[in-house]
Amino acid sequence: MLKRIDAHQHFWRLARGDYGWLTPAIGAIHRDFLPPDLAPLLLAAGVEATVLVQAAPTEAETEFLIDLAGETPFVAGVVGWIDFDAPDAPHRIARLAERPKLVGLRPMIQDLPDHAWMLRKSLTPAFGAMIAHGLALDALVRPRHLPALLEFAARHPDLPIVIDHGAKPDIAAGALEPWASDIRLIARDTEVYCKLSGLVTEARPGAPLSEVAPYIETLLDAFGAERLMWGSDWPVLNLNGDYASWFEQVRAVLGGTPGDHLDWILGRTAASFYSLET
Secondary structure (H helix, E strand, O other): OOOOOOEEEEOOOOHHHOOOOOOOHHHHOOOOOOOHHHHHHHHHHHOOOOEEOOOOOHHHHHHHHHHHHHHOOEEEEEEEOOOOOOOOHHHHHHHOOOOOEEEEEEHHHHHHOOHHHHHHHHHHHHHHHHHHHHOOEEOOOOOHHHHHHHHHHHOOOOEEEHHHHHHHHOOOOOOOOOOOHHHHHHHHHHHEEEOOOOHHHHHOOOOHHHHHHHHHHHHHHHHHHEEEOOOOOEEEHOOOOOHHHHHHHHHHHOOOOHHHHHHHHHHHHHHHOOOOOO
């Protein structure tokens, strides 16, 4: 079995033109990021495989990522995107599910104006198609979405769900509540998993580890090692950190965690949740 897996990373090619959020104002990450950029960082951290996650709300980008994964041995799985609101969404899901390495889909819920979008009855056939084809749902949500996500998970107990980036708590403001209570409720009452990723970009620039640690500790306490997976969120990570430092920060906070628990967080959880070929 793979020992270390980065459960959340991105690639993009700006010339594709479907990354509306990726403007020159973003600075450090407004350029192409492709496998040769990530490979040496993985090697240095001892990470053996990754899960490549969509960054644009287009099916064309998902096809691009699947093709890229086919050329990149260290990419073990791809989480893509489809238009869940399309009348033929189940057909689109069935078609994409035939592609090698596709392990999940991610509607970009954080960008939708309706906080309860996921609860729309019209989406039920699409989520049913995901279950039928063995695909997981990456929930890209913020704290305001957690009550709806709790209800959603209860409605779809057979759909594997993982919360991206710990639901993006407002670390810069030091806001633990109501995020912590809501995240604990989801962990207690559902089978939802969570990604230990994307937290440093929610902190203030240059924030010390002491400001991020309580959020890492809350997620570990809530989900336990077997439902928590480490991810880099690279290259978005570069906005407020770097690959090596984030990996070491997580290891520092989890320093007292038993070795087998650390093995789950750094790889086994992702391999199990996404049914990665190892």
